[in-house]
Amino acid sequence: MTKAQEFTTKVQSEDPKKKEKPESDKPDFEGSKFFIDGKKDAKEGEEGEELSEEDQQLKDQLEMLVERLKEANTELYRPALETLRTLIRTSTSSMTSVPKPLKFLRPHYPDLQVLYESWQPSEDKSLFADILSVLAMTYSDTQPRGTLRYRLLSASLRPSDSPLADPGTWGHEYVRHLAAELGEEYTAREEGEITPAEAGKEVPPPVKLPGTTEDLHALAKQCATFLLGHNAEPDAVDLLEEMEIVNEIATLVDENTYSRVCQYMVRCVNLLPPPDDISFLRTAHTIYVQHHKFPEALELAIRLGDPDLVREDFNAPGNPLMKRQLAFLLARAQIPLEWLHPPSSDADGDVDVEFQEELPEDLLDCLGNTRLSTAFREFGKELGVADAKSLEDVYKSHLENTRPGATANVDSARGNLAGTFVNAFVNAGFGNDKLMVEAEEGNSWIYKNKDHGMMSAAASLGLSLLWDTDVGLSHVDKYTYSAEEHIKAGALLATGILNTGVRTEADAALALLAEHTENKSVPLKTSAIMGLGLAYAGSHRSDVLDCLLPHVTDENVTMEIASLASLALGFVFVGSENGEITAAILQVLMEKFDRHDNSLNEKWARFMALGLGLVYLGLQDASDATIETLKAIDHPISKTAQILVEACSFAGTGNVLKIQGMLHQCDEHIDTSEKKDESKEGEKKDENKEEPKEKRDDTFQSFAVIAIALIAMGEDIGAEMSLRQFNHLMHYGEPNIRKSIPLAIGLVSASNPQLPILDTLSKYSHDNDLAVALNAIFAMGLVGAGTNNARLAQMLRQLAGYYQKEADCLFMVRIAQGLVHMGKGTIGLNPFFSDRSIMSRPAVAGLLATLTAFTDAKSFILDKYHWMLYFLVTAMYPRFLITLDEELNNLPVTVRVGQAIDVVGQAGKPRTISGFQTHQTPVRLGTTERAELATEEYIPFSHVLEGFVILQKNPGWEKEDKMEL
Numbered sequence: 001m002t003k004a005q006e007f008t009t010k011v012q013s014e015d016p017k018k019k020e021k022p023e024s025d026k027p028d029f030e031g032s033k034f035f036i037d038g039k040k041d042a043k044e045g046e047e048g049e050e051l052s053e054e055d056q057q058l059k060d061q062l063e064m065l066v067e068r069l070k071e072a073n074t075e076l077y078r079p080a081l082e083t084l085r086t087l088i089r090t091s092t093s094s095m096t097s098v099p100k101p102l103k104f105l106r107p108h109y110p111d112l113q114v115l116y117e118s119w120q121p122s123e124d125k126s127l128f129a130d131i132l133s134v135l136a137m138t139y140s141d142t143q144p145r146g147t148l149r150y151r152l153l154s155a156s157l158r159p160s161d162s163p164l165a166d167p168g169t170w171g172h173e174y175v176r177h178l179a180a181e182l183g184e185e186y187t188a189r190e191e192g193e194i195t196p197a198e199a200g201k202e203v204p205p206p207v208k209l210p211g212t213t214e215d216l217h218a219l220a221k222q223c224a225t226f227l228l229g230h231n232a233e234p235d236a237v238d239l240l241e242e243m244e245i246v247n248e249i250a251t252l253v254d255e256n257t258y259s260r261v262c263q264y265m266v267r268c269v270n271l272l273p274p275p276d277d278i279s280f281l282r283t284a285h286t287i288y289v290q291h292h293k294f295p296e297a298l299e300l301a302i303r304l305g306d307p308d309l310v311r312e313d314f315n316a317p318g319n320p321l322m323k324r325q326l327a328f329l330l331a332r333a334q335i336p337l338e339w340l341h342p343p344s345s346d347a348d349g350d351v352d353v354e355f356q357e358e359l360p361e362d363l364l365d366c367l368g369n370t371r372l373s374t375a376f377r378e379f380g381k382e383l384g385v386a387d388a389k390s391l392e393d394v395y396k397s398h399l400e401n402t403r404p405g406a407t408a409n410v411d412s413a414r415g416n417l418a419g420t421f422v423n424a425f426v427n428a429g430f431g432n433d434k435l436m437v438e439a440e441e442g443n444s445w446i447y448k449n450k451d452h453g454m455m456s457a458a459a460s461l462g463l464s465l466l467w468d469t470d471v472g473l474s475h476v477d478k479y480t481y482s483a484e485e486h487i488k489a490g491a492l493l494a495t496g497i498l499n500t501g502v503r504t505e506a507d508a509a510l511a512l513l514a515e516h517t518e519n520k521s522v523p524l525k526t527s528a529i530m531g532l533g534l535a536y537a538g539s540h541r542s543d544v545l546d547c548l549l550p551h552v553t554d555e556n557v558t559m560e561i562a563s564l565a566s567l568a569l570g571f572v573f574v575g576s577e578n579g580e581i582t583a584a585i586l587q588v589l590m591e592k593f594d595r596h597d598n599s600l601n602e603k604w605a606r607f608m609a610l611g612l613g614l615v616y617l618g619l620q621d622a623s624d625a626t627i628e629t630l631k632a633i634d635h636p637i638s639k640t641a642q643i644l645v646e647a648c649s650f651a652g653t654g655n656v657l658k659i660q661g662m663l664h665q666c667d668e669h670i671d672t673s674e675k676k677d678e679s680k681e682g683e684k685k686d687e688n689k690e691e692p693k694e695k696r697d698d699t700f701q702s703f704a705v706i707a708i709a710l711i712a713m714g715e716d717i718g719a720e721m722s723l724r725q726f727n728h729l730m731h732y733g734e735p736n737i738r739k740s741i742p743l744a745i746g747l748v749s750a751s752n753p754q755l756p757i758l759d760t761l762s763k764y765s766h767d768n769d770l771a772v773a774l775n776a777i778f779a780m781g782l783v784g785a786g787t788n789n790a791r792l793a794q795m796l797r798q799l800a801g802y803y804q805k806e807a808d809c810l811f812m813v814r815i816a817q818g819l820v821h822m823g824k825g826t827i828g829l830n831p832f833f834s835d836r837s838i839m840s841r842p843a844v845a846g847l848l849a850t851l852t853a854f855t856d857a858k859s860f861i862l863d864k865y866h867w868m869l870y871f872l873v874t875a876m877y878p879r880f881l882i883t884l885d886e887e888l889n890n891l892p893v894t895v896r897v898g899q900a901i902d903v904v905g906q907a908g909k910p911r912t913i914s915g916f917q918t919h920q921t922p923v924r925l926g927t928t929e930r931a932e933l934a935t936e937e938y939i940p941f942s943h944v945l946e947g948f949v950i951l952q953k954n955p956g957w958e959k960e961d962k963m964e965l
Contacts, residue, residue: 059104062087066108069115069128081127088134089169106138121157126164129154134170137177147174148181152215167219168226179223179235183242186216217245225252233260234905237268246279250286258287260905262296266837267904270654270715274620277653278304285309289316295943298326302838305575305618307339314340320360321886321950325941327366328948332833332877334501334538334842337367362888366948368503371888373467375948376429376826376878378890379922385824388432391419394821395814396797417453418811420445421869422818424460428876429823431465437475446479451486452864455523458482458490459867462497466873472498473508480512489523492516493867496531500873501842509535514547526564527867533568537874538842544572545580552584552608555591559599562588563607567849570614571874575841577622578615585612586629589641593633600637603859606699609641610852613648614845623649639700647707648848652714652832652839659711659722665704666729666737698736702855705729705737709744710848714832714839719748723757730764739771743851746779750847750875751828752927753784753792762795766802774812774862775854781816782847786879787926788825796820808862815869828879829872830927835900835944846874881931883921883938884950891951892920893938900930 051059068080088101105112109132116132119125129150136146155164167175190213220243227236240246246265253261262284269277281300288297294317301309314326330340340359365371380386419435423445427433435445436457446457458479465472476498479491492513499509509532516528529548536544551557551565569581585608592600599605616623623645630642643665650658708725712718726741733741742764749757761783764776777799784792796817803809822829830836831843849871853860860868885891898916913930925931931945938951 058100062104077124084131102138105135109135109139126154126157145181145185147177148185167222175223175226179239182216182220186243228257234264237264247283258291262287263904299834302333310339322941324366325950327363331367331369332947336540369501375882379880382922388434389426391422394422394426394817413450414807414811416448418814420457420460421815424463425818425822428463429466431468433464436461437464454486455490456867458487459493462494465498467502469502469504485521485523489527492527493531496535497870497873499535529564529568533571537571538574540573540576559602559604563604566608566611570611571845574614574845575617577619581615582626589633593635600635603856605637606852609644613644616645617648617841618651620649640703643700643703643707647710651710651844654715654718655711659708662704662707666701701737702740705740705744706851709747713748739775742776742779743854746782749783751785751830753787753789774857777812777816781819784820785829786822786827792820826878827876829875843875846871879925881921881923881925881945882948894934895921895931896934897929897931900928
């Protein structure tokens with residue numbers, strides 16, 4: 001008979017009433033309240049609470065075991081400790097009360113602490129420390145981090161060949177308690193504080209814990225392993241993040257837990273400060289690659305903007321169908337094709353030859369978006385919207401609330417110009433509108449416009465024929481030979497527009513537009529420059545850089561040309577951190593400032609600042625050096641540029657500190673009376689520059705408001721909170737701030753019409769300040785873009801009646817009506833895709849450029865630069881789901897489409913959509929909608945059913961059918 005058996009027999013013989021309790025599973029104290037009520041329960045026991053016979057026996061037995069530990073006979077220690085451990089682990093109690101052994105042992109805890117210190121180091125003492133670690137949970141309010149202290153002491157007393165039992169053997173609540181204390185201890189050690197173990201305030205005397213954090217890291221990984229195995233993945237991630245070793249979780253996850261871990265980590269990204277957000281994305285990417293989840297990994301590589309990761313993920317799968325699916329994802333994000341080839345300087349000759357092999361033609365087609373036009377038109381036929389819409393179909397003038405007897409002051413030229421844009425937006429991509437594409441020769445809508453109106457009319461041809469590079473160029477070509485300068489300029493811009501987002505071998509845009517960038521005619525020159533910017537948005541093409549950069553640095557060109565060239569380069573090299581462009585723009589700004597050049601005060605300077613900002617779009621801290629350089633330029637444009645660069649750098653991140661900084665910019669120069677006084681003083685002094693400086697100061701506030709929306713739009717909670725801030729600014733802000741607020745609201749909720757936002761914008765559209773009303777009307781179009789929202793359409797019809805005598809506002813109402821019915825309700829402007837997880841940088845660039853034009857609408861959009869509305873084309877993309885078979889032909893399948901639900905962290909397998917309806921593909925998806933296959937007949941290659949999705953027949957499906965039969 002062993003000593004432990006002898007000891008148990010002895011205890012039972014001394015207490016004959018004791019009944020042997022059946023062993024049960026280890027206790028799970030999760031949800032228990034003994035951390036709060038432990039004192040109270042123990043006190044009641046001390047004060048003579050009536051215990052049941054079984055509880056009294058347990059209490060007596062525990063007290064007897066404690067007495068055994070105080071005796072001099074060391075041979076009794078081990079059996080007593082083993083029995084204590086067994087009793088604690090097998091205790092069963094309700095989930096809301098203290099486990100009985102902990103309750104009865106609590107009064108003895110201080111005595112046991114003193115006793116522990118008197119023991120010599122041994123394996124028995126290690127076991128004693130392990131038990132004290134569990135008992136310390138009941139004293140966590142008076143002796144913080146006791147659980148962790150004794151856990152670490154227990155480990156330190158063990159021989160290297162005798163590992164300590166896993167903390168999970170004490171139950172879930174013990175692990176959670178340990179995890180909480182680990183975080184506190186790690187923080188204290190990092191900050192150099194004296195830990196409770198070192199303070200020596202409690203009996204026994206202090207025992208100094210190790211100064212390094214390696215022991216904490218090892219214990220944290222043990223706890224994380226237990227949490228991952230018990231459906232507590234978020235707790236495991238939080239623990240390792242607190243210990244600053246979140247990348248270690250990649251070694252702990254398995255095929256059952258990796259998915260939930262990655263979902264939680266990716267969802268946390270918008271709530272984390274840099275560089276933790278990047279660390280989370282990289283860790284999740286590593287996990288996905290380990291488990292061969294290539295679409296999910298590539299999605300994160302795109303979010304990181306890392307060319308090396310994108311190339312590795314694209315080349316990783318051997319399945320050609322999977323590579324095609326990845327190619328569709330890269331094409332949607334408009335990733336530069338150069339990213340798929342390694343830098344030549346990094347490889348030797350052999351590797352160069354290997355990587356210079358041409359990509360297969362089918363992959364190039366997918367990467368170049370060449371199927372988009374054909375697929376979109378077939379999609380329109382399926383939905384029954386292929387026929388061209390007339391202007392009256394959109395306006396529905398018979399429903400407008402015009403006042404009887406009122407004679408509208410109709411400006412036919414302005415009305416025709418509005419009709420140009422409405423026709424272009426509504427019939428975008430279908431290539432069959434009646435006014436332009438299918439108009440008879442000589443009877444085109446172009447000739448119903450005047451001067452600069454002709455330019456926008458000719459350019460609208462590019463929007464109608466969007467993505468159709470073959471047919472589109474033949475339609476546009478005839479106008480490039482026109483004797484009318486504006487028509488020819490419009491044709492050049494149309495060439496750029498119809499090539500937006502599409503990459504072809506012909507590379508027609510560069511061939512046709514490059515020569516015109518040197519033209520002496522300003523309209524032709526600006527059209528060619530912006531045409532290149534739109535056609536190659538996001539491509540990072542070095543030949544386009546060589547073509548456009550000289551126009552930025554040339555001292556002889558006007559600020560208009562230099563700024564538009566900067567903007568076009570911002571479009572092409574969006575998010576590239578290109579040093580040449582940055583250096584060139586900064587040099588121009590500095591030289592003009594040193595020469596006291598008045599061109600810095602021109603309205604065009606804001607576009608040069610925007611071009612600089614777009615180069616850093618989404619790169620976060622990479623722009624720090626550029627912002628510091630801008631601070632050296634003591635000119636108002638410098639502050640505007642700083643705000644734009646910083647806002648672009650943190651676009652879509654939801655960074656709270658940056659939003660607060662932008663709000664702080666909005667509280668400057670509020671006292672209008674002081675401004676008037678300063679301007680009067682400026683009139684008295686000759687050559688005084690204070691007055692223009694004051695005016696320029698207003699400009700940076702406009703961009704600060706837009707910056708709040710730009711940073712917040714990537715995160716739902718932040719976006720909602722920003723709307724509340726806009727409401728405050730609308731009440732208390734300067735006129736310059738107030739007119740920018742509708743634009744910011746439109747950016748936060750592009751193509752996502754929510755009722756509260758529509759009501760807010762409707763209120764602003766009747767504002768006394770016409771600048772506010774004008775921007776609010778445009779924002780209504782932005783919010784409803786491509787949705788066919790009936791409520792919004794009704795609001796705009798009412799506004800058309802309300803503003804029938806205000807030509808500018810009526811013009812903007814028409815534009816908004818065209819935007820709401822964009823692509824006949826099939827094309828959206830929201831820059832987020834792939835279940836709203838990836839931000840399209842070219843799309844953000846287009847939206848920002850358009851909003852920048854609206855910060856001074858009278859000088860741009862309402863003047864002769866209305867063609868700037870076409871900047872929206874980089875954000876235009878069909879909101880569809882098209883399922884393809886293995887030969888990339890349409891494959892109609894049944895899908896459910898409903899509102900997306902956030903299920904991250906929820907137990908089990910909850911539904912990811914609600915209020916769904918069943919459709920046959922192809923199907924239209926709203927901004928906040930999500931699709932899932934209705935049956936398991938096919939397996940999708942993409943994890944998100946959006947855009948082009950390739951399906952493969954499920955080999956197990958037929959077997960299931962036979963089994964059912």
